[in-house]
Amino acid sequence: MGDVVGPKLPGDERGSQFPPPSYETVVDADPGDRGRLYSALTELAEQDPLIRVRRRDEEITVSLYGEVQREVLAAILQRDYGVEARFGEVRTAREERLVGVGHALEVIKQGDNEFLATIGLRVEPVPAGTGVIFELECERGSMPPAFFDATEDTVRRELVLGPLRFPVPDARVVMTHSGYWPRQSHMHQKFNKAMSSTGADFRGLAPRVLAAAVKRAGTVVCEPVHRFVIEVPDDVVGPVASLVGRLGGVLLESRAAGAGVAGAGIVVLRGEIPAGVVVALQRDLPGLTRGEGMCRTEHDRFEPVREPATST
Missing domain, CATH: 3.30.230.10 (Ribosomal Protein S5; domain 2)
Incomplete structure (x- = not known):
């Protein structure tokens, strides 16, 4: 996983490391199982670079790449360690x-x-x-x-x-x-x-x-930003671009990509968007594109959040 096929171009960091997780969630268990929960998560993190765990006082936080990973972790903890873990709401992993x-x-x-x-x-x-x-x-x-x-x-x-x-x-x-x-x-x-x-x-x-x-x-709070590639019919480019803007994203490129399955022209949109609204983008895109839109995103970098963050 993560290996690059073919020569590596200058500046191409593919395969050098996994991108940092964009999401996180708090994990808990019954009081008698909390020690086993942390031990199990630590062991899994040592085996799998996609799992990242931190503990502060009594709170255990796991970094995630998405909802599916949370479900897989819950199943592994139950099956292999006998721990019934309770996961909180998935949130954007700020730093x-x-x-x-x-x-x-x-x-x-x-x-x-x-x-x-x-x-x-x-x-x-x-x-x-x-x-x-x-x-x-x-x-x-x-x-x-x-x-x-x-x-x-x-x-x-x-x-x-x-x-x-x-x-x-x-x-x-x-x-x-x-x-x-x-x-x-x-x-x-x-x-x-x-x-x-x-x-x-x-x-x-x-x-x-x-x-x-x-x-x-001094510190500044940063959030993950994802690159996106969206393919949509040419007659809905305007509404999709407006959606991206409303969600705080930036459209960097728009180009024609030939005809789609139904013969309509297809346009490829490229840009970047805060990771915290990727789910909203993927949720709203089908309704704007009659189910014909496709969206791919991947982590790009962390940058300062646009709204002020305060201590909790």
């Missing part, structure tokens, strides 16, 4: 993208930092599809590796939701400052947590520093 560079720093015992940790983080935007990159500007030998690992793991977990409550899938996060208190205790006493840094200090402080850095960088 947040950084729009600038932001930096934040908290130092041990300065200000309101109650953790025995010093963390400085700088966040930077990267091209879509890059993923989260974690890098160090401070010396790796400046503190135990476990503290760097705790910071990185926390950063990746926290980026599951940005300030507007959508995932931040692509970012460069640079740790610019680090500091800790080594293991110590009062004379002739055992290890004293109040005097020594632990991984918990870095896991506790990292979300606060990251949130401040992301806020200073």
Whole structure:
């Protein structure tokens, strides 16, 4: 699946990766089955690149390519894992993208930092599809590796939701400052947590520093946009073009394509449309074209949503 037949042309990214899912849904189960549900979904995601799962607190979200995939997942969970999963309404999978560079720093015992940790983080935007990159500007030998690992793991977990409550899938996060208190205790006493840094200090402080850095960088909420190809009889091009416009789409090309089965002229329309209204396009097209219209869509990119999005 996804292999390209023939020579790959410059700039042709077909086959290099699957396009990101355009939809998502919340999945739940009875309280006693929620652990098994998440384990099952994680296992399925490891086996199938078309399944993407994330968890924040008690909410499990699955990214989808469409309604059919949701039905298939429900059947697999019931048949292979004995889990009766409840899927919520399928919605457009929005995400947040950084729009600038932001930096934040908290130092041990300065200000309101109650953790025995010093963390400085700088966040930077990267091209879509890059993923989260974690890098160090401070010396790796400046503190135990476990503290760097705790910071990185926390950063990746926290980026599951940005300030507007959508995932931040692509970012460069640079740790610019680090500091800790080594293991110590009062004379002739055992290890004293109040005097020594632990991984918990870095896991506790990292979300606060990251949130401040992301806020200073700023984010914009983006939605998936699909390319479409529509074939319709030439006498309904106007109504179909109007439908595309009403749904927020853009018509980029219109050309004659010869005669259809009934002998009428066929016109091919190409353009782009927000993924969230693709279902409406496919639903309304048959009525405008006497059932003769055909529509194909595929994911193209994410771009800022046209209506304002607010925190939930």
